[in-house]
Amino acid sequence: MTALDARGISCPGPLMMLKKAMAQPGDITLLVDNPGALENCGHYAKKQGRITEAGRNGNDYILTVRGAQ
Amino acid sequence: MAEKLKLPLVGALTAVVSLALVMLGNPANMGFCIACFLRDTAGALGLHGAAVVQYARPEILGIVFGALIVSMATKEFAVKGGSAPVTRFVLGGCVMIGALIFLGCPLRMVLRIAGGDLNAVVGLLGFAAGILCGVLFLNKGFTLGRSHTIARMDGFALPVMCLLVLAALLFAPALLKFSESGPGSLHAPLAVALVAGLVMGAVGYLSRLCFVAGIRDSVLFKNFGMLLAFASIVVVGIIGNVATGRFNLGFTGQPVAHADSLWNFLGLFPVGLGSVLLGGCPFRQLVLAGSGNSDSAVAVGGMVFGAALAHNLGLASAAAGADSAGGPTANGKVAFVIVMIILLDIAVYNTWFAKKAKAEAPA
Numbered sequence: 001m002t003a004l005d006a007r008g009i010s011c012p013g014p015l016m017m018l019k020k021a022m023a024q025p026g027d028i029t030l031l032v033d034n035p036g037a038l039e040n041c042g043h044y045a046k047k048q049g050r051i052t053e054a055g056r057n058g059n060d061y062i063l064t065v066r067g068a069q
Numbered sequence: 070m071a072e073k074l075k076l077p078l079v080g081a082l083t084a085v086v087s088l089a090l091v092m093l094g095n096p097a098n099m100g101f102c103i104a105c106f107l108r109d110t111a112g113a114l115g116l117h118g119a120a121v122v123q124y125a126r127p128e129i130l131g132i133v134f135g136a137l138i139v140s141m142a143t144k145e146f147a148v149k150g151g152s153a154p155v156t157r158f159v160l161g162g163c164v165m166i167g168a169l170i171f172l173g174c175p176l177r178m179v180l181r182i183a184g185g186d187l188n189a190v191v192g193l194l195g196f197a198a199g200i201l202c203g204v205l206f207l208n209k210g211f212t213l214g215r216s217h218t219i220a221r222m223d224g225f226a227l228p229v230m231c232l233l234v235l236a237a238l239l240f241a242p243a244l245l246k247f248s249e250s251g252p253g254s255l256h257a258p259l260a261v262a263l264v265a266g267l268v269m270g271a272v273g274y275l276s277r278l279c280f281v282a283g284i285r286d287s288v289l290f291k292n293f294g295m296l297l298a299f300a301s302i303v304v305v306g307i308i309g310n311v312a313t314g315r316f317n318l319g320f321t322g323q324p325v326a327h328a329d330s331l332w333n334f335l336g337l338f339p340v341g342l343g344s345v346l347l348g349g350c351p352f353r354q355l356v357l358a359g360s361g362n363s364d365s366a367v368a369v370g371g372m373v374f375g376a377a378l379a380h381n382l383g384l385a386s387a388a389a390g391a392d393s394a395g396g397p398t399a400n401g402k403v404a405f406v407i408v409m410i411i412l413l414d415i416a417v418y419n420t421w422f423a424k425k426a427k428a429e430a431p432a
Contacts, residue, residue: 007215008149008215008216008217009151009212009215010073010152010212010213010216010347010348010349010364011279011282011348011349012207012285012286012289012290012348013212013348015289015290016207016289033141033147033149033218033236034145034147035145036277036363039277040277044290046230047292059147059218
């Protein structure tokens with residue numbers, strides 16, 4: 001399980017972090033602090049065929065991306 | 070399906086709202102121009118003395134208010150800042166100077182293309198080249214560092230400043246300057262412009278419309294959604310311009326533009342590069358600023374400063390007119406070189422040299 005903290009990082013930083021992590025096997029959790037990044041990253045992961053779950057985490061947002069099946 | 074339609078519909082709406090503003094008085098091919106409008110507003114406040122471009126544009130105020138209102142309604146308004154703010158101020162200034170050499174921000178570039186202005190197609194090439202240069206730095210790890218949650222009042226500062234400008238427009242216009250000729254004298258009625266800005270601020274916030282994201286995300290992630298929005302602005306814009314007799318295909322005789330191809334290309338290069346380093350185009354910076362992003366508000370401040378400098382120091386290009394071809398000024402060309410040195414310096418430092426300091430800093 002890779003835990004990424006992309007809070008406070010300017011666009012397209014969070015997605016770049018996610019893309020890099022998705023090249024490795026295993027599940028990923030991505031912490032972001034704005035809904036735009038959450039949506040962007042979730043959309044990208046789904047397009048790559050991954051299962052995702054999105055939700056709030058206090059004032060932040062968390063995206064879980066399941067490893068490649 | 071709904072997801073795929075969203076951005077093209079946003080593009081179509083942008084084209085329609087822009088055309089409506091032009092039909093109601095805005096300069097041709099300038100339903101919106103974040104660079105020109107921030108510059109005009111700076112002029113209205115007396116920050117520069119170029120008499121033909123002084124008018125407090127309600128569109129700018131509306132975009133900020135629209136983003137504020139929608140982000141508060143969705144409970145997403147969040148005040149963050151502290152990511153190299155002075156660097157961002159400088160980046161904003163550089164982006165503005167480049168835009169005023171070309172005579173338009175990326176949004177106006179797209180609207181000019183929809184008007185048949187082929188100089189804007191040349192500009193698009195320079196814009197794309199600048200974005201690709203920015204992507205090179207992103208791939209090597211460029212970052213201005215994290216922003217953090219900061220005092221909530223900070224996120225209201227820009228909207229309150231916009232409210233004061235609106236109050237001046239409505240109740241104390243004698244405080245402001247109003248161009249009597251030139252592009253600053255051409256404007257849609259205040260209420261219409263304000264509502265148009267509100268709509269674009271709201272839609273821009275919800276759709277994350279951004280004019281660097283199109284090319285940047287296509288290259289980085291093969292995500293072509295934003296490019297569809299641009300294509301939609303161009304297609305719907307062309308249809309509207311043709312239908313209203315405003316389509317003029319060519320390089321010469323274009324409104325508030327010049328036909329110096331080299332400088333149309335070069336002018337938008339720093340706009341592309343600077344916008345990638347900022348994390349969004351000028352329109353996106355304005356929307357982010359309205360939704361509480363303090364770093365974007367600082368970037369907008371830098372743009373206003375850059376606009377004032379551009380006209381006080383003679384950096385902005387001249388538009389072609391009946392008796393002159395217009396084009397860049399000598400000072401503008403020197404400014405371009407200085408802006409490029411600054412941008413590359415910021416890019417290189419924050420890609421390869423800043424990491425050690427940031428890694429050692431407390432989280």
